[in-house]
Amino acid sequence: MIILRFPKSVTKKELTQALARLKSIHSDVYAINRERQDSIDVICDSDADDDKLLKMSGAIAVLRSQVSYILASRAYQNVGTDIPLSGHWQRGAAPLIIGGPCSVEDRVQVLEIAHAVHEAGADAFRGGAFKPRTSPYAFQGIGKKGYEYLAEVRAQTGLPVISEVMSAEQAHIASEYIDVLQVGARNMQNVPLLNALGKLSKPVLLKRGFSATTEELLLSAEYILRNGNRQVLLCERGIRTFETETRFTFDINAVPALKEKSHLPVLGDPSHATGKRNYVESISLAAIAAGADGLIIEVHTDPDSAISDGPQTVSVEAFARLVKKVKKVYALVKSMRRADDL
Amino acid sequence: MIILRFPKSVTKKELTQALARLKSIHSDVYAINRERQDSIDVICDSDADDDKLLKMSGAIAVLRSQVSYILASRAYQNVGTDIPLSGHWQRGAAPLIIGGPCSVEDRVQVLEIAHAVHEAGADAFRGGAFKPRTSPYAFQGIGKKGYEYLAEVRAQTGLPVISEVMSAEQAHIASEYIDVLQVGARNMQNVPLLNALGKLSKPVLLKRGFSATTEELLLSAEYILRNGNRQVLLCERGIRTFETETRFTFDINAVPALKEKSHLPVLGDPSHATGKRNYVESISLAAIAAGADGLIIEVHTDPDSAISDGPQTVSVEAFARLVKKVKKVYALVKSMRRADDL
Amino acid sequence: MIILRFPKSVTKKELTQALARLKSIHSDVYAINRERQDSIDVICDSDADDDKLLKMSGAIAVLRSQVSYILASRAYQNVGTDIPLSGHWQRGAAPLIIGGPCSVEDRVQVLEIAHAVHEAGADAFRGGAFKPRTSPYAFQGIGKKGYEYLAEVRAQTGLPVISEVMSAEQAHIASEYIDVLQVGARNMQNVPLLNALGKLSKPVLLKRGFSATTEELLLSAEYILRNGNRQVLLCERGIRTFETETRFTFDINAVPALKEKSHLPVLGDPSHATGKRNYVESISLAAIAAGADGLIIEVHTDPDSAISDGPQTVSVEAFARLVKKVKKVYALVKSMRRADDL
């Protein structure tokens, strides 16, 4: 993949002519990124060499990347991407901790858990409104009503709210109520959904498919980025293996791999990755120690009565203890990393 | 899961009252199936025993199933489901053989391949119009135009045509042109899509996700069935494993497993499952020998120039040889199975 | 990898000098194969080009292989390897069918099953004497006594007998009683065992480890071949995946892959690969249709009372039916393959 970098001052006419000349030398032009402050970037592919590309296009620089997820790569942007969450999280200062129930069950329940999760130290609140269940006879979520309750959570607690969307249509509805739109593991390669999210201006929490490689996760992120939306959070939530002791296998290797290859923030979801609440704290600490930027955790005021995912949901008390520990490990790991640089 | 069977003569009012009484004893009612000739079936779940259920509902029979995919199960329907394809395939008489290119590239190409595939003995024609690619910079298909060309293929050759859809919106467009709507592996658990397809009257070719269990495949089929569409073809297309010699691993065990558990037809896709054209014939014969009802195979008049999936695409000549062999193995296996029953 | 081919007439002194000169140009010499009728082959690796190698060594030909399992490869020997089993099997004429119980339980049981399996059409008899069980508290086999009973089976039925060995020591004991020594999946990379078997003159049935790639299987075979024993049968017995419906996943792709890459016979083990007797026939037919040379199947006169692996063991009657069907599919596939060559 190639990026041709033009000065911000390039005119529309100049750009149109440049693209035409690129086509005349059999180059494929994929996308134009106008979001950078100091340049306009054209993503393309070509057999031509740098000199020819510069001459034909009038670009001021050529960037080449070995990987196809060029916009998600460190080659394109080395500094980590900030995700503005109404001032609730500052990358690098502290881990982003998202807590909440698997499903929004009713208004009273969700507000009660939200206040408790807020007090326990969460930075954002999660809750499922539309639920993609394996069985059509399992609880499918309360739907749009759930988004409305989540908006009320934000109004009462000030916490940004996160919920899953499964189609372009749901994404448009959700974006009126919700701060961060989540793509679930089953939809990581739902191309129409990714394209639709790329055209919205809300941050997207993109969960890794449970048999997707890290490269495929980055390529799914690239679908969103190339459509203009640069606010993507990656999330490792466990992959499918032969091991039956845990629901999935948390791929801890993916944390340093994704951090090395991409500037996008990386979160861990220890709830789904283990399926057992007893292991959630250990895996949370491990993810942070490995370099993750944050966590998304299923929390309930009464886990055993949760309508879905009860066995992997922790109590508010356990969550509060976990948050404290996670912050300490984050601070220690960060200070040791800084020491390396001195 | 429980099915309460009512006589075809039950009135709307009687049914409404029955459902109300079922709710009063804490039963969950999921769907009403009106498609059977001789009964109306209510799918529900309840802790009550048979006697109580019959008394409260006025139903004439209670069916109980251990599995959640009750409509897809042999417990519900033991005889294999027929999929009408304009007279092009009769279940049990011969294997259903679907051939065609990965992507519809242009009108001339698709018509040329279609005629060749027709002569080689195919029962239906496949071609991708909207392509769900891993990379946003890979060829994404020619879109709706592709559906139009496929309709022309049917007009010229008489073959039913099959193409993939990735969203409810695409499904509605496709259903005007296409005979069988395909759900790709990446969308096997795309719930809004499954629900939309369940409300259409076109057969659905449902591919197994590459890390989905056979139970999950049947539950995805159940989403379609419970919405009223009974025409679902299951397709094993390879699962993801540690083996790197082939693109995926064809799960041959899934063939007898699906046939044992479900009345839905089972197809094999040896092209994606191997990723290597050299292995396509062997795996085709194996799938049929194991009991598969048919195959879907990537064929091209010039495989090496195919715009996508070239390495796993066979030539028309190889396809013609394969069709002859597959039919012989199918006939032999069928005759031996019949002999068992004598 | 490189093979330097010398005429059969090369003297010991000439060979010693050749090896010394090869070392002087930094070549690594791994093994000398004296088993071919018309040549002596030196397996080595070197950066030197063909001309230099021929000049320095006095060899008459240089063979180069991309793969490390050079002796197991088609590049080294294109015609399939024959495994003499006292006239009980002739490669290409019919499938090799091995039947018998998981464990040799006692003398009466094993003789009874052996006679039944013989009558049902088996070419060889299997039975475990030393059993590598997952749990130390599970039945570990009756040990050496089992080998003695198997020798009695051969004396009474004329069938060659097969049993597993887990160490060099067991291999030496077994080779006094047993015709074919089996390496189980758990020992596929037990290097001291492979080396010991390479020095014996008995055929070895090498089972694929349940998470070994086909390349690793061929490299394990290469350990045996390079030690001088050329009689190796490869066996696909299922790999470990996320699917829980079956005990393992039979990797049907491995059948054409192994046949394409290697001249060694390839068997299938549908009993372990499925773990369910209902699926054994389907997978047997599939393996043969895909090109396998034979099968190894767990059979018992009373499967439900078998001391180990009962659920995947078929009855003698089911085995007899299966043998007949397998032979028909084998004959059909063979005749169609021959037609391709005309």
Added chain:
Amino acid sequence: MIILRFPKSVTKKELTQALARLKSIHSDVYAINRERQDSIDVICDSDADDDKLLKMSGAIAVLRSQVSYILASRAYQNVGTDIPLSGHWQRGAAPLIIGGPCSVEDRVQVLEIAHAVHEAGADAFRGGAFKPRTSPYAFQGIGKKGYEYLAEVRAQTGLPVISEVMSAEQAHIASEYIDVLQVGARNMQNVPLLNALGKLSKPVLLKRGFSATTEELLLSAEYILRNGNRQVLLCERGIRTFETETRFTFDINAVPALKEKSHLPVLGDPSHATGKRNYVESISLAAIAAGADGLIIEVHTDPDSAISDGPQTVSVEAFARLVKKVKKVYALVKSMRRADDL
């Protein structure tokens, strides 16, 4: 599984009579554990109830376990097992850190690395003498000579030394030179080897097979324990999955799972689990944060020239930094765990 606990004072005759009476009520007796200070424990299985077992055997207590690895379980022993390493490690006080090269190459190399690793803060030294390689043409280790050099390492540095054994024969040789005998992933279910190690008095480092479940790992440990050797260290070293970015996938979930189920120490091997030296530090910190008791890491004074596993081997400098960080994370996690108990 059942354990019948007898007082230490039970006589041989009483025990023999007890076993005979247990057999008379169809109980299976598997092993007698005489290693506890205050009791003699008989491991058995039986359908009889507690009262009958106590009456028939004269035992003073009955312990029942749901799991088959009863001696390895927390039900049998809740306090963590100490592994005496000549005073080099005290469980709970600090992590056990083992470093050294993949292969012992020559005397000078191994002594040089050993001194460097010692200074960098390692508690023990590892080095392979007999190497189980996938290819027979890859370096197979320098053999027994390697054990001798390792003994010299201990003499010079005072560090306990660890090396792999692949057969009972190698185990007997190694136990004259080596402090901890390692079972590699490929031999985790090599039953004759496990049985042999169970009869030696050296600690065993048991690596998890790369497609073994944690339950199977504990059952392999049980083979060693039931033979009388109670000094087993478990080691997670990565499992095989579909992901190709890293050599294996470190199963971080296994750390809390093994700690919850067993009293045996749990180590992590981030070198093999990642295959990439860049990720070794992240995974080391993660393993410790998740509760691991220690680490085994491949270190070399010149990683790029290492004869095997170079890409996953860290430099001595990187190892020294890693040791410091690991100790800090261990101390923090330990202090937080203690705070939970207050």
